[in-house]
Amino acid sequence: MGTALIYDEEMTKYKLLWVDPACKIEVPERLTVSHGALVRNGLTDRCICLPVREAVDAEILLVHSEEYLEAVKQTPHMTLEDLKEFTLQYGDVYFHPNIYHCAKLAVGSALQLVDSVLMGKVKNGMALVRPPGHHSMRSAANGFCVFNNVAIAAQYAKQKYGVKRILIVDWDIHHGQGVQYCFEDDPSVLYFSWHRYEHQKFWPNLKDSDYDIVGKGEGAGFNINVPWNKVGMENSDYLSVFCHLLLPIAYEFCPDLVLVCAGFDSAIGDPEGEMCATPDIFAHLTYLLMNLAEGKLCAVLEGGYNLTSLAQSVCQTVQTLLGDPLPPLTNLTGPCRSTLESLQCVRAAHRQHWSCLRHAVDLPTFEISTKRIKLSGEGNKDEAEVGEEQKSPEEKIWPEPPKRICPPVCSAVVLPDGVVCPDACERLSSSEDLGPHLLTLKNDFLKDADDGAVTALSRVFSLIDKMKNNEIRNGLALVGDAAMTMTCVVQYVAAEVDSRVFLVCVGNGNIPSHVIEDGKTLVVQIKDEDTEEQGSKYYVPVCLKKGCTDTSGFAQAMFSLLLPLGYQYNPSLVLLVRMPGSGVCDIMWQQLTGLLQSFAHGHTLVLLQEDDKACVGPTASILLGNPAPPLGQLPASLKEDAEAVERLRSRLQADWNLLLTTAPENG
Numbered sequence: 001m002g003t004a005l006i007y008d009e010e011m012t013k014y015k016l017l018w019v020d021p022a023c024k025i026e027v028p029e030r031l032t033v034s035h036g037a038l039v040r041n042g043l044t045d046r047c048i049c050l051p052v053r054e055a056v057d058a059e060i061l062l063v064h065s066e067e068y069l070e071a072v073k074q075t076p077h078m079t080l081e082d083l084k085e086f087t088l089q090y091g092d093v094y095f096h097p098n099i100y101h102c103a104k105l106a107v108g109s110a111l112q113l114v115d116s117v118l119m120g121k122v123k124n125g126m127a128l129v130r131p132p133g134h135h136s137m138r139s140a141a142n143g144f145c146v147f148n149n150v151a152i153a154a155q156y157a158k159q160k161y162g163v164k165r166i167l168i169v170d171w172d173i174h175h176g177q178g179v180q181y182c183f184e185d186d187p188s189v190l191y192f193s194w195h196r197y198e199h200q201k202f203w204p205n206l207k208d209s210d211y212d213i214v215g216k217g218e219g220a221g222f223n224i225n226v227p228w229n230k231v232g233m234e235n236s237d238y239l240s241v242f243c244h245l246l247l248p249i250a251y252e253f254c255p256d257l258v259l260v261c262a263g264f265d266s267a268i269g270d271p272e273g274e275m276c277a278t279p280d281i282f283a284h285l286t287y288l289l290m291n292l293a294e295g296k297l298c299a300v301l302e303g304g305y306n307l308t309s310l311a312q313s314v315c316q317t318v319q320t321l322l323g324d325p326l327p328p329l330t331n332l333t334g335p336c337r338s339t340l341e342s343l344q345c346v347r348a349a350h351r352q353h354w355s356c357l358r359h360a361v362d363l364p365t366f367e368i369s370t371k372r373i374k375l376s377g378e379g380n381k382d383e384a385e386v387g388e389e390q391k392s393p394e395e396k397i398w399p400e401p402p403k404r405i406c407p408p409v410c411s412a413v414v415l416p417d418g419v420v421c422p423d424a425c426e427r428l429s430s431s432e433d434l435g436p437h438l439l440t441l442k443n444d445f446l447k448d449a450d451d452g453a454v455t456a457l458s459r460v461f462s463l464i465d466k467m468k469n470n471e472i473r474n475g476l477a478l479v480g481d482a483a484m485t486m487t488c489v490v491q492y493v494a495a496e497v498d499s500r501v502f503l504v505c506v507g508n509g510n511i512p513s514h515v516i517e518d519g520k521t522l523v524v525q526i527k528d529e530d531t532e533e534q535g536s537k538y539y540v541p542v543c544l545k546k547g548c549t550d551t552s553g554f555a556q557a558m559f560s561l562l563l564p565l566g567y568q569y570n571p572s573l574v575l576l577v578r579m580p581g582s583g584v585c586d587i588m589w590q591q592l593t594g595l596l597q598s599f600a601h602g603h604t605l606v607l608l609q610e611d612d613k614a615c616v617g618p619t620a621s622i623l624l625g626n627p628a629p630p631l632g633q634l635p636a637s638l639k640e641d642a643e644a645v646e647r648l649r650s651r652l653q654a655d656w657n658l659l660l661t662t663a664p665e666n667g
C-alpha cells in the first residue's frame, strides 16, 4: 500500500489584504514551496495523489457551533471593511472572501486522508493545507485557523469508522489549544503537544498550555502539554521527549489511528519558533510514530513560516511515510537543562495516569553530580556562549538534509537449504567464495566448525559487505549458532576503521568480554538471568524478572534505554540477535526490529538460531517495511523491573545524557 498526498492549489488563493504584523507570515507561498519541493524531489510521483473535497456542514459541526459556522458563511460576500471588522472579534487571524472556501477544502482534505487510510486504500499520508487548524475553537477563529481540521478528522474517524482510540501528536511550535479544548474530557483521544511557552510569555500566553493541564474528568491523563521554556531547542531535546514521555505513553494507550498536527515552525530558521532542530528530525519523529496503529498515520500541515526549512521538513516527512531509509542524526549532545525541567514536570504530572511512568521514580541525581556532565546549553539555551553572537532565525544556516537513497534490494536473507525464502526477500546464493579474512577467522574461531557453518558465515559476511556498499538495506540470517555468529560478526566489523556496531541481544547468553572492551560495539542485552554484573559504558545488561516475556518491562527498556542509547551512539550497523529460548513474544520482537531501523540508514542484520525458523517470516515482514502489529494496551511492568531499568538509566546517564529525564542538582 502506498502513501497518500492531498494538495490543491485552490488553497493558495487567499491572503492577507491589509496590514497586520501578526499575520503577515501566513502566506500562500507556504503551500507552493512545500508542494514544489515534493515535485522537485520526485516525491509526488511516488505518492498516491488524492483529490480534495469541500467539507459539508455536518462535518464542520462535529467540532464547531452553528452560530460560528453561520458567521463564517457570511464572509465571502463581505466588503474589505466588513472583513476587517469581522476579523477584529478573533485573535491573530485574518479573513478573506475566499478563506471560507479554502477552510472547507482544508477540512475536506483531512477527511479524504482519514478515509483513504481507514478504508485501507493507502497505508499513511499527508495533507498540505491552509488555513491551518489547531488553534480554532468551537466558536472562534484563532491563530490563522478557521476550522479545526485535525479535531474534525478525529471526530469523523470516531463517528464514521468507530475508531476507539486516537493519538493526536502536535509537533507544531504553538500549542493547539483548540484541539485540547475539544478533547480535554475525552479519554478516547490522547492529545500531545509541545510548544514554545517561556513561562506563559509566548503566544497564546495561556495557563492552559502548561504541563499540569492533563485533561478533565474521564479525560484526565489524556492531554499532554510539554512547554519549551527556552528557545534554541535542538534534535536531542525533541528526541528526549519522544523517548521518555510520548512513546511510552503512546504504546500504553495503543491507538488505532495516529493524527499529526504537522507544523514545521518547530524547525530551525522559523521566525515563530526560534528553535534549532534540523529538518531531518521530522524524518525520525514520523518514523517513531509509524510503529503505532499498524502504521495508520495521517499528517496534516499546520504552521511553518521559514519557506526553506518548511519545504525541507515536509520532504523529510513524506520520504519517511514512503518508507525511505532514515538519515542518521549526528552530534546529539543531549537535552538542555530547561528541557529536563519540563520533562521532569510533565512526567510527574502524568505519573498517576500512566503505569509506564509510575515506577519511573526519577532517582535523585546525586550519583551523577560527582561526574560533571556537560548539559548542552547549560543554563539556558538562548544565552549565547561568550563571544558567539546570536543569529536571528532568518540568518540561521543549516546543512541541506542528506540524500536518503533506497538500496536496490531491501532485505537479503541467508537461510539453510530447505527453509523457504520469504516473499520479496532476496536469498544470498552460495556463490560467495571464502574471502581471505574468512580463512584466518576459520582458524581463530571456526577451527572445529563444519563446512556448513563456515559457508553460512561467509554469506553473513557478504550481507554485511552489501550493506556497507548500500546494495541492500538490511539482512537476516538463520544460523546454527547465533551466539558464535554474533561474535564473529562483531569481530569482522570491528576490523573496519570507523565502524560502530549497536548489538542488541535478546535473551540469555554470554557476551565475550573482548566484544565489549573496544568501544566499537555498544551492547544492550535484555535477559532474565541476573548475573549481577554491573555492566559498563558499552555493555548494558537489562535483567527483567520475567525476562523477555514481560512486554511492559521490555517496552520500557526499549524506549528509555535502547532508543536513546542507539541515537547517541549513532551506529554504522545494528546487529539484532535473538538468543535461543529468549521467550520474547513475536509482536514485541517485531516492534523492536521496527524501531531499530531508526539507526544506521536502516542497516540491520538480524541473527536467528535455526530452531527459531518460525520467526523468519514475521521478522522479514518488518525488515521489508511493513508495520509491526500492536502490542495491545500495556499493563504496568513489575515494580522491581521498572526500578532496575531506572537504576541502569541513572548509572549510565553520566556517559549517555540522552538517558537523562531530570535536571541534575546544581553540581
Ligand SMILES: COCC(O)(O)CCCCCNCCCN
Residues within 6 Å of the ligand: 021, 022, 023, 092, 132, 133, 134, 135, 143, 144, 145, 172, 173, 174, 175, 203, 263, 265, 272, 302, 303, 304
Ligand atoms: C495552526 O496554525 C499554525 C500556527 O500554530 O503556526 C499558527 C501560529 C499563530 C501565531 C500567532 N501569533 C503570531 C505573532 C507574530 N509574531
Ligand SMILES: [Zn+2]
Residues within 6 Å of the ligand: 172, 173, 174, 263, 265, 272, 302, 303, 304
Ligand atoms: Zn505554529
